[in-house]
Amino acid sequence: AQSVTQLGSHVSVSEGALVLLRCNYSSSVPPYLFWYVQYPNQGLQLLLKYTSAATLVKGINGFEAEFKKSETSFHLTKPSAHMSDAAEYFCAVSDASGGSYIPTFGRGTSLIVHP
């Protein structure tokens, strides 16, 4: 079985500040991990994914995430927030447990960026 916990339903930062969105996962086998972003009235767009290559994954729009097996975490960071980063962010985990490849999504974290 797999599960995802995103700490904090809302995160508020000032423009130019560090963005840190937390994600912890539970998986019985080595997982595949994803971060998606959802802008208002749109579908989800992939930011980055981890598939057992480098533990530090770089994505689009300046975001990156580090896979830490010992902490079962995959936190998303960006050095400097921009107003356009305001959106909902979802962490997802997928593995082959029971032959199902369906990803499990976290509840989402709404990023608020103040000028």
Added chain:
Amino acid sequence: KAGVTQTPRYLIKTRGQQVTLSCSPISGHRSVSWYQQTPGQGLQFLFEYFSETQRNKGNFPGRFSGRQFSNSRSEMNVSTLELGDSALYLCASSWLGQGFETQYFGPGTRLLVL
């Protein structure tokens, strides 16, 4: 390459009616998954179709059903609509539906049940 398209984008129905939503995956993708997104429950998996066969199913009542056609286009149907079915319904496609693959999401169909 065109992205995942969903029609209609917005829909208003009344309780007891039924509704059919359509999803066209990215060309070449054979796996189509459906999700329901609500403020209270977040993103919940409905079902996945691969090569016209339902391969996985989430924990939803039988009022929710789907199908996939030979061209990989998919439809989902909700019968006897309830107020709680109001949600954003997202469709996602991938080539094989394997865990390491990225799912590409459509813009969603927003359903309001009155």
